Amino acid sequence: MxxxxxxxxxxxxxxxxxxxxxxxxxxxxxxxxxxxxxxxxxxxxxxxxxxxxxxxxxxxxxxxxxxxxxxxxxxxxxxxxxxxxxxxxxxxxxxxxxxxxxxxxxxxxxxxxxxxxxxxxxxxxxxxxxxxxxxxxxxxxxxxxxxxxxxxxxxxxxxxxxxxxxxxxxxxxxxxxxxxxxxxxxxxxxxxxxxxxxxxxxxxxxxxxxxxxxxxxxxxxxxxxxxxxxxxxxxxxxxxxxxxxxxxxxEDIERVGIAPLVSMFWYSETDRRRREDWRPEVHDSDGLAMWTGTGERIWRPLNNPDAVMTSTFADESPKGFGLLQRDRDFDNYQDDGVFYExxxxxxxxxxxxxxxxAVQLVEIPTDDEIHDNIAAYWLxxxxxxxxxxxxxxxxxxxxSLEPYPAEVGHVVATRLGRGGVTGQTRPEGVTKIVVDFDGGLVAALAREVDDVETMVEVSSGETSLVDNYSVKVGTAWRASFDFRPENDGPVDMRLYLRRGDTILTETWLYQFHPTREDQAS
Missing domain, CATH: 2.70.98.10 (Beta-galactosidase; Chain A, domain 5)
Structure with missing residues (x-):
């Protein structure tokens, strides 16, 4: 030396x-x-x-x-x-x-x-x-x-x-x-x-x-x-x-993010129109999970938006939050090099x-898996x-497992497709949104139960054909609704299932981004 x-x-x-x-x-x-x-x-x-x-x-x-x-x-x-x-x-x-x-x-x-x-x-x-x-x-x-x-x-x-x-x-x-x-x-x-x-x-x-x-x-x-x-x-x-x-x-600082997490989300099964690669899904994480100070369980599927989007989820004394990879099936990724599952x-x-x-989620546009485009932190x-x-x-x-599993059912898939009813003329500008829940109280439901309610809210636009039913293979329960946007801005959506006074599932939050086709009339 x-x-x-x-x-x-x-x-x-x-x-x-x-x-x-x-x-x-x-x-x-x-x-x-x-x-x-x-x-x-x-x-x-x-x-x-x-x-x-x-x-x-x-x-x-x-x-x-x-x-x-x-x-x-x-x-x-x-x-x-x-x-x-x-x-x-x-x-x-x-x-x-x-x-x-x-x-x-x-x-x-x-x-x-x-x-x-x-x-x-x-x-x-x-x-x-x-x-x-x-x-x-x-x-x-x-x-x-x-x-x-x-x-x-x-x-x-x-x-x-x-x-x-x-x-x-x-x-x-x-x-x-x-x-x-x-x-x-x-x-x-x-x-x-x-x-x-x-x-x-x-x-x-x-x-x-x-x-x-x-x-x-x-x-x-x-x-x-x-x-x-x-x-x-x-x-x-x-x-x-x-x-x-x-x-x-x-010095003074406008935004200080505590416990920040950084991940990558290119696309998933949610919106197949965005696929640009042969693999079915490409992401390090597929959703933001939150356990609020009041005890509510929330799941927010991730997006790859066309512009930077910042979503803020107000809370007090949070019990936890995280970016998670819930989909653990190799068949849904088909990548034997980096093993996203x-x-x-x-x-x-x-x-x-x-x-x-608040828990703040930042989603940044990406056209490849090499870019970290997701951030989440406490503000x-x-x-x-x-x-x-x-x-x-x-x-x-x-x-690979959530450290504090909830009693309520959790979101296992979010899918978007054409609205309307199979075999009938499909309405233009309408998207069908399907959310699958499984585990906990949902998995314990008998298939013949008919008093489960779908509670759905949207920040703008119209909903129709709101429904829920048992998925006949396995123990999942499916909620669905049709949605017609009223403009081209992002739409915040909220959905959960309940039976009487019992909340059966975590709350599904989603930010829907209309496309040009969605604006057709």
Whole structure:
């Protein structure tokens, strides 16, 4: 290590306010060099974030941008972290490998190993990676740093957790297939002003003190906010993350999204007119689930709209929400490369009382599966002003199953088609909307029951042929109605089934987007 490299590492640590311990020294572990030991605690990380929020934002100057830009997608994934340099945290439950910087990940992050109340930085060395002879990465400075890290299964053959880019992180869940992501924070999503992307600047890794796989502390930085996070992660089937967040506002912020989730929805069985690919469905998630403070269960199927759409679902003291993949049948995707039916859903469970606010869903147009076009997060009614502290804790559960199944039946399919009655002249400009429910109280209904009511509301337009009946194969119950829009604007729809005073199903919410054909008369 050069003197310059050493000074840069120490300067980075000093900026965190972590003082060196007595007898600090460099150490070697699994082929990885660790720097000087420094005292570490979450409380110190929080105080550092509080301090940084009082200072003007000074972004780190870019380094080797031209060279990093040359490391495009193909060049980036040709750079391999050497297996023999896998870093083992104490306990052996979380082997670590590192991501290299490249065109899409140009901001280096600090990675530190924590043991016995002390943190040691992992020092970058190009020798940790196997690079092709013609790789642009060979021209980078020898202290350029890491882009992020991933956590492997104890057998080291597969990974299950990764942190890479801005404040994104994700896991393969219980079925071993990466899909959607979570973020530490979302700022000004879908506003007229550009979105601000806070980023993790430093990670502190240690064994979980609660019997999980790994404990990750992280520092967060952006132009208008700072933060410190504590993330205790377990993997026993589903992946469960207990997250404590402490954010400090440098400036007023219009929209701060807490516990943001990011996913992809191209198309599903809902609206077959939108299909542009041979596969029946392509999506990481097919709906937004909500469990409100009053106990109502809600399912909102996702859309791929023609323009950015923001939907706000007001609530107080929510019990939870999540972007889920309910369709788990391979036949409905027919993709044996990325296995969409195995993608984990993510459920957000607030800890404590989050007060009044809203779950906000943002849907962005996409014409391909490579783009994340769905975001969901909690938006507090309390405005964020300069000097404010935000301290909201929550649990993320990544699973193919919903962690808190409801007694009521849940939505299993939403389909759109031509309105009218089979065998009769079909009316122009009318869409038939069919919603299938299954499980819980619905599955327990006898087939001959005839007093189930379909409760349907639309924000504009006309409904007709409202009906419901038992699906004769299986235990599902089907609701349907015809709809004629009155204009070309989006229409909010609401539907559920009841029998007497008993609510049988969760509430189906949908945003219908009329097409030109729907406007025909």
């Amino acid at each position: 050069t003197d310059l490299n050493r000074r840069q590492v120490l300067a980075s640590l000093a900026a965190l306010g972590l003082l060196p311990s007595t007898g600090a020294a460099f150490a070697q572990q699994d082929g990885v060099t660790l720097g000087d030991a420094r005292p570490f605690s979450f409380e110190a990380l929080v105080e550092d974030a509080r301090r940084r929020a009082t200072l003007a934002y000074t972004p780190a100057p870019p380094r080797a941008s031209e060279t990093l830009t040359a490391i495009d997608y193909d060049n980036h994934w040709r750079i391999e972290y050497r297996r023999e340099n896998t870093l083992d945290l104490p306990g052996g439950e979380a082997p670590i490998r590192f991501f290299h910087l490249g065109r899409y990940f140009q901001d280096p992050v600090g990675v530190h190993v924590v043991e016995n109340g002390e943190a040691r930085p992992v020092l970058y060395d190009p020798a940790l990676f196997r690079m092709p002879a013609d790789s642009p990465a060979r021209a980078l400075p020898e202290d350029i740093g890491f882009a992020g890290f991933r956590v492997l299964e104890p057998g080291r053959d597969t990974d299950w957790l990764s942190f890479l880019g801005a404040s994104y992180f994700r896991t393969s869940g219980e079925e071993g297939q990466f899909g959607m992501s979570a973020r530490a924070l979302a700022i000004d999503v879908a506003l007229q002003t550009p979105e601000e992307f806070p980023r993790f600047t430093d990670f502190y890794l240690s064994p979980s003190p609660t019997g999980g796989r790994i404990l990750v502390h992280a520092s967060l930085e952006s132009a208008r906010i700072t933060g410190a996070l504590r993330m205790d992660m377990a993997k026993d089937g589903p992946v469960v993350m207990d997250i404590e967040t402490r954010f400090f506002a440098r 195995k993608r984990a859903g993510v459920w957000v469970e607030p800890k404590g009382d989050w007060g009044p606010g 507090s009614d309390r405005p964020v002003r300069r000097g404010d502290e935000i301290a909201l804790d929550y649990r993320l559960t990544w699973s």
